[in-house]
Amino acid sequence: MLAKARPAVRDVLDLGCGGGHVAAHLKDRFRLTLVDISEEMIEVSRRLNPGCEHVRGDMRSVRLGRAFDAVLVHDAADYITTEADLRLVLGTAAAHCRPAGLALFAPDHLKDDFRESAGRGGGGDPSGAQASFTEVTWDPDPADDWIRSDYEFTLRGADGAVQVVRESHRLGAFSLATWERLLREAGFDPAEPPAGAGGPGARPPAHLILGRRPGRG
Numbered sequence: 051m052l053a054k055a056r057p058a059v060r061d062v063l064d065l066g067c068g069g070g071h072v073a074a075h076l077k078d079r080f081r082l083t084l085v086d087i088s089e090e091m092i093e094v095s096r097r098l099n100p101g102c103e104h105v106r107g108d109m110r111s112v113r114l115g116r117a118f119d120a121v122l123v124h125d126a127a128d129y130i131t132t133e134a135d136l137r138l139v140l141g142t143a144a145a146h147c148r149p150a151g152l153a154l155f156a157p158d159h160l161k162d163d164f165r166e167s168a169g170r171g172g173g174g175d176p177s178g179a180q181a182s183f184t185e186v187t188w189d190p191d192p193a194d195d196w197i198r199s200d201y202e203f204t205l206r207g208a209d210g211a212v213q214v215v216r217e218s219h220r221l222g223a224f225s226l227a228t229w230e231r232l233l234r235e236a237g238f239d240p241a242e243p244p245a246g247a248g249g250p251g252a253r254p255p256a257h258l259i260l261g262r263r264p265g266r267g
């Protein structure tokens with residue numbers, strides 16, 4: 051999609067880059083600047099994407115003092131759970147998007163089509179260590195803007211020692227109308243994906259919300 055965008059995209063700011071797995075797919079085609087609040091995650095991304103600039107920062111407040119052709123908030127958008135914080139993140143995106151630049155948000159959940167779900171997964175490595183997890187995602191209160199994912203991880207070391215770790219994540223689930231209203235407030239025009247975006251074999255994110263800054267590129 052970024053490759054098909056017009057005006058052409060070269061410089062991309064990835065907010066909430068995590069371990070840099072999305073960036074790893076983009077770095078050959080775009081000049082990436084990667085921001086995350088966690089030094090540990092930045093360290094993982096640095097190892098995967100050594101040629102990219104990394105900055106530790108909070109996507110609600112970071113200001114790099116320069117503008118990009120596109121700002122991407124992939125699944126880190128899930129960690130925004132209040133309208134006030136979403137407004138701040140959109141403000142950060144607007145502050146770093148040049149005129150006619152694009153902002154892309156890929157939240158896993160929208161209030162409009164949220165369904166409870168359960169899943170499991172896992173794997174092992176050649177040493178014999180194994181990890182498996184179960185996940186249940188549900189909505190404690192449909193009136194608010196967040197849902198909950200409860201995880202249970204079972205970690206079995208190569209020596210057979212077993213550790214069970216439980217985590218609950220609070221994740222944002224705003225309505226599309228809220229996204230669009232706050233995008234407009236931040237100075238973006240809600241936009242459609244460019245024609246021909248995606249392509250054979252490409253799996254689109256669950257939700258893709260686009261805003262374009264007014265002006266000429």
Ligand SMILES: C[S@@+](CC[C@H](N)C(=O)[O-])C[C@H]1O[C@@H](n2cnc3c(N)ncnc32)[C@H](O)[C@@H]1O
Binds near residue numbers: 072087107125126
């Ligand atoms: C699911 S991970 C992102 C994974 C990433 N898309 C990848 O390709 O590896 C979510 C990331 O968002 C980061 N994050 C959460 N809140 C943040 C904030 N306020 N500012 C910056 N990063 C944040 C977390 O530290 C975490 O690394």
